[in-house]
Amino acid sequence: xxxxxxxxxxxxxxxxxxxxxxxxxxxxxxxxxxxxxxxxxxxxxxxxxxxxxxxxxxxxxxxxxxxxxxxxxxxxxxxxxxxxxxxxxxxxxxxxxxxxxxxxxxxxxxxxxxxxxxxxxxxxxxxxxxxxxxxxxxxxxxxxxxxxxxxxxxxxxxxxxxxxxxxxxxxxxxxxxxxxxxxxxxxxxxxxxxxxxxxxxxxxxxxxxxxxxxxxxxxxxxxxxxxxxxxxxxxxxxxxxxxxxxxxxxxxxxxxxxxxxxxxxxxx
Amino acid sequence: xxxxxxxxxxxxxxxxxxxxxxxxxxxxxxxxxxxxxxxxxxxxxxxxxxxxxxxxxxxxxxxxxxxxxxxxxxxxxxxxxxxxxxxxxxxxxxxxxxxxxxxxxxxxxxxxxxxxxxxxxxxxxxxxxxxxxxxxxxxxxxxxxxxxxxxxxxxxxxxxxxxxxxxxxxxxxxxxxxxxxxxxxxxxxxxxxxxxxxxxxxxxxxxxxxxxxxxxxxxxxxxxxxxxxxxxxxxxxxxxxxxxxxxxxxxxxxxxxxx
Amino acid sequence: xxxxxxxxxxxxxxxxxxxxxxxxxxxxxxxxxxxxxxxxxxxxxxxxxxxxxxxxxxxxxxxxxxxxxxxxxxxxxxxxxxxxxxxxxxxxxxxxxxxxxxxxxxxxxxxxxxxxxxxxxxxxxxxxxxxxxxxxxxxxxxxxxxxxxxxx
Numbered sequence: 001x002x003x004x005x006x007x008x009x010x011x012x013x014x015x016x017x018x019x020x021x022x023x024x025x026x027x028x029x030x031x032x033x034x035x036x037x038x039x040x041x042x043x044x045x046x047x048x049x050x051x052x053x054x055x056x057x058x059x060x061x062x063x064x065x066x067x068x069x070x071x072x073x074x075x076x077x078x079x080x081x082x083x084x085x086x087x088x089x090x091x092x093x094x095x096x097x098x099x100x101x102x103x104x105x106x107x108x109x110x111x112x113x114x115x116x117x118x119x120x121x122x123x124x125x126x127x128x129x130x131x132x133x134x135x136x137x138x139x140x141x142x143x144x145x146x147x148x149x150x151x152x153x154x155x156x157x158x159x160x161x162x163x164x165x166x167x168x169x170x171x172x173x174x175x176x177x178x179x180x181x182x183x184x185x186x187x188x189x190x191x192x193x194x195x196x197x198x199x200x201x202x203x204x205x206x207x208x209x210x211x212x213x214x215x216x217x218x219x220x221x222x223x224x225x226x227x228x229x230x231x232x233x234x235x236x237x238x239x240x241x242x243x244x245x246x247x248x249x250x251x252x253x254x255x256x257x258x259x260x261x262x263x264x265x266x267x268x
Numbered sequence: 269x270x271x272x273x274x275x276x277x278x279x280x281x282x283x284x285x286x287x288x289x290x291x292x293x294x295x296x297x298x299x300x301x302x303x304x305x306x307x308x309x310x311x312x313x314x315x316x317x318x319x320x321x322x323x324x325x326x327x328x329x330x331x332x333x334x335x336x337x338x339x340x341x342x343x344x345x346x347x348x349x350x351x352x353x354x355x356x357x358x359x360x361x362x363x364x365x366x367x368x369x370x371x372x373x374x375x376x377x378x379x380x381x382x383x384x385x386x387x388x389x390x391x392x393x394x395x396x397x398x399x400x401x402x403x404x405x406x407x408x409x410x411x412x413x414x415x416x417x418x419x420x421x422x423x424x425x426x427x428x429x430x431x432x433x434x435x436x437x438x439x440x441x442x443x444x445x446x447x448x449x450x451x452x453x454x455x456x457x458x459x460x461x462x463x464x465x466x467x468x469x470x471x472x473x474x475x476x477x478x479x480x481x482x483x484x485x486x487x488x489x490x491x492x493x494x495x496x497x498x499x500x501x502x503x504x505x506x507x508x509x510x511x512x513x514x515x516x517x518x519x520x521x522x523x524x525x526x527x
Numbered sequence: 528x529x530x531x532x533x534x535x536x537x538x539x540x541x542x543x544x545x546x547x548x549x550x551x552x553x554x555x556x557x558x559x560x561x562x563x564x565x566x567x568x569x570x571x572x573x574x575x576x577x578x579x580x581x582x583x584x585x586x587x588x589x590x591x592x593x594x595x596x597x598x599x600x601x602x603x604x605x606x607x608x609x610x611x612x613x614x615x616x617x618x619x620x621x622x623x624x625x626x627x628x629x630x631x632x633x634x635x636x637x638x639x640x641x642x643x644x645x646x647x648x649x650x651x652x653x654x655x656x657x658x659x660x661x662x663x664x665x666x667x668x669x670x671x672x673x674x675x676x677x678x679x
Contacts, residue, residue, distance in 0.1 A: 053400045082402035093393040107401050109305075308530060315533045319540045362551070423544025430547040452554075458636075460582060465551050 005064075006031045006163055006195040007052060012061035014047065014219075021047055022058070023219035034189050034196040036206045039216035040241070040250070045199040046090075048216075049165050052197075053085060054078050065163075083111045086156030086194075090168040092148040094140040100127070100151050101136040107158040126154040130184060146177030153184060163195050164188065170202040182209055203242060207231075215241060290485040293410065297484075300411035309412040317378045317413070318420030322427065324377055325370060329428040332369060333435025336360065341444050350446050354455030357436045362459065362468040363524070366429040368516050371475035374421055375508035379483035382413050383504040386487025387497035395488075410484050417480025418473070425472035467523045474515060479508045566593065567617045567652035568610060571626045575661035576607040577637075579628055584638040585611050595639065607661075611639065613650075622648040625658030637662060 007029035014022040021044035029035045037045055050056045052063055054070045063070045065081055073081060094103050104123045108114060114122070127133040130150040140148060149169070156164055169181055186209055189196045200206045206213070207227040215223040215230065215238055223230060223238040231242050240248030256262065302310055340353045386409060389395050395405040440446045459465070483504045490500035576598060585593040593613040600607050613620065623644030630637055641656075650656070 050396075055396065055399055079402045082400060085400070087397060087400045089393050089397055091393050093397040095394055095398075096388070096392070106403075110401060110403050311534055311537050312530075314537045314540070319536045322540065322543075420540075423541060423547075426544050426547035426551060430550050456554075457584070461552050463582075465548075469548075 004031055005029060006066060007197065008062075008064040009048075009052075010062045010064070012051065012058050012063065014044070014051065014056070014058045014061075016047075020219050022061075025061070025216070025220060027214050027221055027224070029195060029197055030212060031195050032189075032193060033211040034185065034198060034209060035212045035214070036198040036200060036210035037214045037216060038199075038201060038203070038206060038241070041201060043216050044219070045201075045216065046167055049087070049167055049197070049199055052165070053082065053087065083107075083159055084161045084163065086159070086161040086164040088149070088152050088156050088164070088166045088169060090171060092140075092145075092152040094143075094148055094152055094155075096140050099137055099139050100132065100143070103140070103151060104155045104158055107155065111159055122158070123154075126158055127151075129157070129188070130154045131180070146173060146180065149173075149177070149181065150184070153188075157188060157192065160192065161194060163197065166196070166198045166200075168200055168202075169198065170200055170205045178205065185209060203244060207242075286489070289489060290481065293406065293485055293488060294414075294481055297406045297411040297414055300407055300415070302412075306407075306412075309408065310415055313412045313416030314420055317382070317416045318424060321374060321378050321420070321424055324373055325424050325428050326431050328369065328373055329431035330435035330438075332365065333357065333361070333432030334439040336365075336432070337436035337440035338444070341440055341446060351450035351454045352458075353436070353440050353446050354451035354453075355458035357440070358433060358455045358459050359464060361429050361432050362464045364468075364516070364520070366425050366432065367468055367471035367475055368512060370421065370425040370428045370472065371479055371512040372509055374417075374424060374476075375479045375483070375512065376505050378417065378420070379479050379504045379508050380501045382417070382480070382483040383487040383490070383501045384497060386410070386413070386484060387490045387500050390488065390490060391492040391494070391497055393492075410488060413484050414480050417483070418476045421476030421479065422469055422472040425469065429468070470523075471516065471519055474519065475512050478511050478515065482508045482511065565616055566612045566614050568596065569613055569620070569650050569652075569654055569656060571609050571611065571639075571656040571659050572601070572606045573609060573626075573628060573659050573661040574606055575664060576609060576628060577662045577664050578630075579609065579637040579639070579662065583636065585613065585641065586638060587641040587643065592641065609639070617651045617654075618649045620650045622646045622650055622654070623658060624650060624656055625660070626656045627660040628662040630663075 005028040009025055009027045012022045012025040014020075025048075027037070037048060039045060047056065051058055052065065052070065054073065057071055065085075068077070068081070070078070070081070094100075095106065098106070101123055104126055105119050108119050108122060124133055124136070127136055130153050132147060132150050132154065135143070135147065135151070140151075143151065166185065169185065170178060173181060182205060185196060185198070188194065198206065198210065207230075210227060213224060213227055213230055214221050217237065223233050223235055225233070230238060233239060233242070237249040239245070240250060246252050336357055337353060340356045341350060344350055344352050344356070386395075389405075389409060395409065398405050398408065437451070441448045441451055486500040486504045486507075490496045579595065579598065581595055581597060583595045584591055585595060593611055595609055596612045597610040598607060599610075620641065621644040623646045625642045625644065627640050627642070628637055629640045644658070
């Protein structure tokens with residue numbers, strides 16, 4: 001029975017060393033929509049993706065993926081669950097010892113027993129969806145950053161997952177590749193009927209594409225809603241974040257003495 | 269004083285921790301038996317670890333064999349014992365220099381390459397995304413390299429010994445004029461298969477295990493930055509070399525101690 | 528690089544390694560495969576076997592006849608018991624063959640040299656050689672020399 005929410009994070013607590021990364025975090029990712037998790041750098045957004053993918057175990061709390069708790073899954077269950085998740089890292093993380101074709105074919109070879117002919121056709125289809133069918137024989141080192149990201153995306157959708165997770169997909173992109181990525185994320189979500197989870201701190205791009213947003217700070221959700229709702233959110237923190245104000249609840253000045261006092265003091 | 273003790277204690281605990289992590293990694297990776305599709309992974313590793321090391325091993329072997337023969341001949345001819353060149357050369361190579369020098373060269377060439385490769389994969393998050401795709405990097409990346417090293421190094425040691433002895437023949441017999449008959453028969457009567465060749469190969473196998481283990485672990489465990497990779501590669505070479513020499517010392521005592 | 532070429536070179540590499548090992552075993556240690564053929568055991572007692580090791584040569588007139596298999600000691604009589612393996616069938620050595628512990632060259636390894644006897648009977652498997660001369664120990668020699676000097 002399909003839930004309305006593809007992911008439910010309940011009361012997640014995660015501490016690394018002395019730093020509290022998640023403090024009873026709660027959020028629900030709706031099925032079939034593009035959901036974005038935003039927040040300042042270092043709030044553990046990438047960590048969240050890894051917990052959802054089962055790579056990291058939280059200190060307490062539950063993470064339900066299609067109703068099943070990821071943290072208590074057996075190895076086989078996790079293997080099968082991962083088949084239905086496509087992941088795109090910030091660094092593309094293409095396998096450097098293989099060419100583009102092999103990279104996209106990799107998940108197919110791992111999770112299926114499809115014959116080589118079928119795999120070939122599927123790979124070409126995926127590459128075509130991202131516009132790189134002609135680049136199939138290139139090696140990752142020969143690709144530009146934007147192209148590498150698109151190949152990584154083709155690889156992420158290789159097995160037609162029902163959840164695609166993007167880790168900072170907009171960082172450092174030139175306007176054209178930015179446009180390409182935005183289009184692809186939207187089109188894939190709608191055409192393939194997947195659920196999309198996007199983690200980013202690029203307000204403008206994220207707000208233009210997301211159906212629902214969560215803003216995380218200090219290990220908790222401090223605001224959620226559609227992009228429009230958040231733009232007019234009463235909280236000053238969220239306001240500063242959404243509008244990119246240099247000063248506000250996150251101050252411009254690093255704590256220091258009174259300015260006049262500092263200037264007039266003697267040299268020590 | 270207290271500070272110093274605390275730092276030493278902390279460092280030692282840190283070393284134990286590292287050893288623990290390394291052991292866990294090893295145990296998880298060693299239980300790898302290639303499934304039908306995975307043999308090519310192993311073969312590829314034996315190629316890049318073993319086959320590509322042949323040149324440096326061969327050249328060094330010839331040079332060392334030649335130099336040893338020269339030195340032995342010079343010294344032994346002072347006692348009129350030139351016939352012992354063959355024996356001395358073979359025994360020193362089979363028991364000590366073969367395994368040790370091959371190990372050191374291997375650590376420098378293949379060991380550092382392994383560390384750099386795995387370190388790069390870690391730094392560019394390839395290991396991480398592989399895991400997210402449901403592929404265990406220990407099976408796919410670490411284990412083939414571990415076994416590749418364990419298979420390659422003893423073979424390289426045997427090749428080293430053979431080429432070095434040949435180098436000694438070229439210098440000792442053909443150049444310096446030692447008697448070929450005396451050379452070979454002296455060698456053959458002094459060398460025993462189990463005692464010298466066998467124990468030498470045991471050393472080679474142990475070194476193979478140690479060097480490959482260190483190389484793989486350093487790559488797997490390194491800090492995922494460019495700086496971390498460089499440090500890891502250096503550490504592989506240094507740690508491997510020190511371990512080889514230390515273990516050789518103990519093995520030699522153990523194996524040949526009752527002079 | 529294509530997988531085919533890689534496989535070939537790996538195969539060649541492994542083959543080279545195996546050949547190297549065989550070379551070492553055959554050519555370098557000179558292992559004699561006929562040693563697997565028949566042999567019989569003969570023992571001998573010596574008053575001093577200083578320097579003699581297991582697997583040392585047993586030879587007659589410089590020709591290798593066998594190997595020392597084991598060395599043990601009889602603490603009652605203070606004698607060393609040496610077990611030797613002689614190649615071939617019993618019957619090539621006369622019952623009064625004598626055994627001496629000799630040294631190869633000046634500084635070389637110790638080995639056992641056999642000298643033929645005159646009896647018709649031959650040594651059998653398990654027989655003991657009764658005529659033996661122990662190793663020449665330098666200190667004893669010097670001691671003898673000094674004593675003989677002192678006598679003058």
